[in-house]
Amino acid sequence: MAGQEIRRHYRTPDAPDGEFTGAVADPAVVAEAWAVWRAEVAFAERLVAEAPDLDVEGAVDGERMALREVLVHMIEEYARHNGHADFPAGADRRARGPVARHRWRLPRPGAGA
Secondary structure, eight states: OOSOOOOOTTOBTTBTTOOOOOOOSOHHHHHHHHHHHHHHHHHHHHHHHHOSSTTOEEEETTEEEEHHHHHHHHHHHHHHHHHHHHHHHHHOTTOOSGGGGOSOOOOOTTSOO
8 A cells, every 4th residue: 555565574484374483582672573563554554544545445465445445454363362462361260369250251161142
C-alpha cells in the first residue's frame, strides 16, 4: 500500500516459509525484535493516518487488498493472540491475582458452550 518492496523479517534462505528458529534468550536479540516491531507499528500508523480513506488498495502476492481489509485482519489477529495469553490463567481455576478475577474465562469441560 505504501508502494514499497516488502522486507520480510525473520526469513532466511534456508527457511523461506518463515519457520523462524533464531529466537533465543539473548537480551540483544530480544531488544532487536522489539525495535523491529516498534518500527513496523510506527510505519503502519503513519500509513493509516496519511491514507485518504480505508478504500486505498495495495497488492500482496498479486492480490489486491483494501486498507480496510488489512486493518480488520490485524484486529482479528491481535484478538486471537491476546486470547492465547489468557489461556494458562483461564485453564487453571486456582489461579490467584488480577488475572484470576476476570470474568471471561474458558468454560469448564462439560459445562457447555
